Amino acid sequence: MAGNSFGQAFRISTFGESHGVGIGVVIDGCPAGLEIDLDFIQSELNRRRPGQSEITSPRNEADIVEILSGVFQNKSTGAPIALFIKNNDQRPDDYEHIKENWRPGHADFTYDQKYGFRDHRGGGRSSARETAARVMAGAVAKLLLAHHDIQISGYVSSVADIHVTLPYTQLDLEKTEENIVRCPEKATANKMIALIENIRDTGDTVGGVITCVAKKVPSGLGEPVFNKLQADLAAAMMSINAAKGFEIGSGFEGTKLKGSEFNDAFAADIDRKGHPRFKTITNHSGGVQGGISNGADLVFNVAFKAVSTLMKAQQTVDKEGKSVVLEGKGRHDPCVLPRAVPIVEAMCAIVLADHWLRNKMARMED
Amino acid sequence: MAGNSFGQAFRISTFGESHGVGIGVVIDGCPAGLEIDLDFIQSELNRRRPGQSEITSPRNEADIVEILSGVFQNKSTGAPIALFIKNNDQRPDDYEHIKENWRPGHADFTYDQKYGFRDHRGGGRSSARETAARVMAGAVAKLLLAHHDIQISGYVSSVADIHVTLPYTQLDLEKTEENIVRCPEKATANKMIALIENIRDTGDTVGGVITCVAKKVPSGLGEPVFNKLQADLAAAMMSINAAKGFEIGSGFEGTKLKGSEFNDAFAADIDRKGHPRFKTITNHSGGVQGGISNGADLVFNVAFKAVSTLMKAQQTVDKEGKSVVLEGKGRHDPCVLPRAVPIVEAMCAIVLADHWLRNKMARMED
């Protein structure tokens, strides 16, 4: 009933705190016989790690993945796969000043309310460092999905009010990794970077939106009625630190469309053997109908608020209710978006791997 | 692994199809000793039922709730509570024309892909009629929450591009039920109704947004890291038919704020006994920090697309891939929003009841 596991067939349980021994994940349900490419897991972690560029936190953690169980001769055995990262660059002293008061926008207050006390070092369990565990598990999910040609690509589509100008269908998503803000549109990326640097220099922070696209998702994934694909994706995304919104396909903007405009009309190609292959002409739905993937691209957006920790003074209260001024300290990101891209992709991969497995039980064998 | 259950401590499992025997729900985990007010459950169902006004589906179902189990002498016994509604006004012939082809925007295609065939009568399991089960279960959850003074109020905040003009804090939410579109701002409500009637008369449909507010939610609800309150709410909302987006607090719009603007500063009142009572001055977060309620109002929005079924001709394909024209038939809503208000509230109540119970296990008794 505690909430540190996610997924049903491909089920992950994460553990660890920002300034504890390390961060880990146990994956239960990865099918046996999957080649576990450790370099790939590491490369995904590298996309998330702090200190990777001038616009991310200067905390310098190499974040080296270690396999604790579940892999033999480079293959998953069907046993739980435990992955672990040791924490190295800890500076708990950076957090002594927040021991007795609560940072605005942070989980400090609510953890104290819920649990009676808290591990205040770097946010403890509430730190976004926990997402490293998700990225490791997501990398394994991606390896599983790659066997079925499913590809997941996230990118930063807006920072504050700077947006990409083109829809994803006209972007070259291979270019996302070419700049430090992870936006595939070069000119927009440059504007975003400039904005983040400006904001950083004032000690402030800024939010934005990540768009994620999954291609070659087969039709049939998703379990009506409560585990609709978009419901599980929404839960996955909204469980990421700082996420404040989720929308699929046309989302909020699409509520302004009439049914005759929104509906994605079906069409069919006839293949060489005379069998019809179905598709929709438009994709306002974002790849799901009735909670089940329809074979079109899966497309969704996730809104992230600005990072709560500022490098400038903020007014708050202490545990006695006295007003105090909180100085900005520690090492933090001015904008969470660039590092959140691999996290969004990871959670998407976990949801899809879970539903891929679950869908195997949907019908009697013919 | 199939997805017809929701919640962990307060767990509901729904069953039934649009044109089958009826629609039902089993609630497992309702504490013993709760007074079950059947009239209240019925009144909630009445808010959802078709045929309630000129802007809803003319399907005329009284939707009378029947208790099958779990209640003795008007109290919950701790046993599963099963609630059931018989289907009465079924016209399966209305659906013969869609047996061999797929309605755009509907689950017809994806159900066929996933399960190999489908109950095509009125959408079968994919029909929004399933949400009647959620409303019944939500009513029980509301009864549980009422013991702790928690109140949930949903309202239609936009239809197409017609929006309420004031934030919820300046609206009188008691007026929501005073008009058929369930918008508490009278002038806006009239515009919405006029728009929906216009759209209906052209055989088309329209979408919009529902805002939901839960007041007096105590701090402490929500289970890090995957069952954050906003994650479970998002899953709940995105599992509702036609939902395409979810946002909490400032949501997507809030991504444009800087951290210094977004952060909700803490303040404290000192009560008569000299104890501090904490609150936040603003509520951009929408009542959650680190996935746990902070005692402020819980506020979120849900985006609904326009209803897929049109009362006018649409182009589609049949199972052989041939182009066909689908005539509009059956009895459908031109706009799902007014009837979705009690559904959104119900799912919110179920999430909060679930987390209320789960939170009992968060810490050692003092």
Added chain:
Amino acid sequence: MAGNSFGQAFRISTFGESHGVGIGVVIDGCPAGLEIDLDFIQSELNRRRPGQSEITSPRNEADIVEILSGVFQNKSTGAPIALFIKNNDQRPDDYEHIKENWRPGHADFTYDQKYGFRDHRGGGRSSARETAARVMAGAVAKLLLAHHDIQISGYVSSVADIHVTLPYTQLDLEKTEENIVRCPEKATANKMIALIENIRDTGDTVGGVITCVAKKVPSGLGEPVFNKLQADLAAAMMSINAAKGFEIGSGFEGTKLKGSEFNDAFAADIDRKGHPRFKTITNHSGGVQGGISNGADLVFNVAFKAVSTLMKAQQTVDKEGKSVVLEGKGRHDPCVLPRAVPIVEAMCAIVLADHWLRNKMARMED
């Protein structure tokens, strides 16, 4: 967290009380496309129903199954299958005398302790009538397993100290249904029946053991380490009313064997294509190794205590702690064993169907 659901992939949730509206079950996870033979479900219920012979309860319930959802044109659709039996022959007045005191051996006391009060009519939720729901769900599981040739046969192997004389391998299990006590060894069956009749005539009751055999179970079912096949079977069996023990293979008696005696040696036949087909020469393990089926017969025993309700006076206490004499009243079985055979089979079928589905996800496709 409340406990009215069982299974993960093939998941059942039961509801209903002895003297309420009826008894039902929702099956979530039955694959689409399974032919649902209503007559078969009914015939399984008939094997469990009261009033079927002189040695069972004279309560006369026809127990007619009704399908509420999930079946279309006689096939499962992938939606939850809800099955229901109306209660007919209720005599709540028979239970007025136990309202204020607790029957020895019954759940009366513990339900009051746990829930604060109870539905005392006929035991309410704690009545063995709840098992009718399991038999319905088990019948659906049997239909699923029949597609894979798996057959489940239970029989009464002892009543008090009267035992079958032969191991199951030498019994003709087709003869189980030829007598009212459901023991395939005719002479032993007659002794059992005579004993039960004697006991019944004194107003007393008697216990015994059911043996259950599942043939043609493929190797590979069972999920280490906690959902070992024998662990899930044990949970299933020990959840049946009056069950007090479970053992698989040689069980308790086998603890006296040395390893060299217990170990089931492997052998291999070479088939016509030159491929080895493996088997064990003995079957002390009862068909499982390391929690996974090995292809041998699955064999286990379930111990049932004597029915608690006697048709003679018993000493007990009332809610104030005063000694009272409880008269025997109502309509009860002198021996639960004959009617428990289909219940044991049903729970076995549910476990096997669940693991059949779960095993589909065990490894990467080749």
Added chain:
Amino acid sequence: MAGNSFGQAFRISTFGESHGVGIGVVIDGCPAGLEIDLDFIQSELNRRRPGQSEITSPRNEADIVEILSGVFQNKSTGAPIALFIKNNDQRPDDYEHIKENWRPGHADFTYDQKYGFRDHRGGGRSSARETAARVMAGAVAKLLLAHHDIQISGYVSSVADIHVTLPYTQLDLEKTEENIVRCPEKATANKMIALIENIRDTGDTVGGVITCVAKKVPSGLGEPVFNKLQADLAAAMMSINAAKGFEIGSGFEGTKLKGSEFNDAFAADIDRKGHPRFKTITNHSGGVQGGISNGADLVFNVAFKAVSTLMKAQQTVDKEGKSVVLEGKGRHDPCVLPRAVPIVEAMCAIVLADHWLRNKMARMED
């Protein structure tokens, strides 16, 4: 759906293999504020560790517990508690001879059948070494239960056909740890030890029965109908390596009793304030009625087969189906019983901690 987690409110997930990096467990749901006594966890591990006496495996692992997360200033924080033991004394070469063939009685064959291949080193995941993780988690559960005075005591009640002569009520369970076989009856313990040494010297192994008693369990624990206390206990016990049977209270032997003999009559003491305190005069039920604890001692037995690995030659087959002779190799226990006592206790503690937490949600607060 994979089976490496157990419990719902107090939920454990184990990972690790016999000859991998180590063995670990993640506990999710331990309430915040519990003092985590590392020495106690270590002392429980010491009771399970190999090499502790002449009648256990000579494998010499210190099995030092390490806390990876969830504990801050010696208290649980509400975050997942991860505990880990590094493997030290590995000799994978000892297992090269079983790479291509299957040990009788072991999981070798079934793991190959299920997963397509296996980590053959020391049994990999199927090794009883996994139970070290359970003992660590069980120690935390015991710390939780100790707050409520619940005590759990297991002991070896039989080895082969040598039995304790007295019922547990007449034994001094504090003496269990005074001898290496963990039987509180000294004379019987000596006979057991002599037998095990004899068996060991012939290269053979032997089984037996463990009895477990939980005292001061309050009434009310257990969740009808599928998570009856005895059902969850049975699942817990039957998931332990080599367990073949479970019985509660009078168990299999009790099936010979008549209802009038079996029923535990109620009695009541009147306390000083005039309130009745209820108890049962006998305890054939073993502390549960209707699946819920009744306040009497919880008593159950677990049957363990003889260890499969022999230190003498056995006939088996290889993967091609050829007969081969398997030499006894490695370091193994001649009798699993003495080391299984802390494992049985641990699983019992986990079940009780889980139900303790779950019971908090059973009824409305008064």
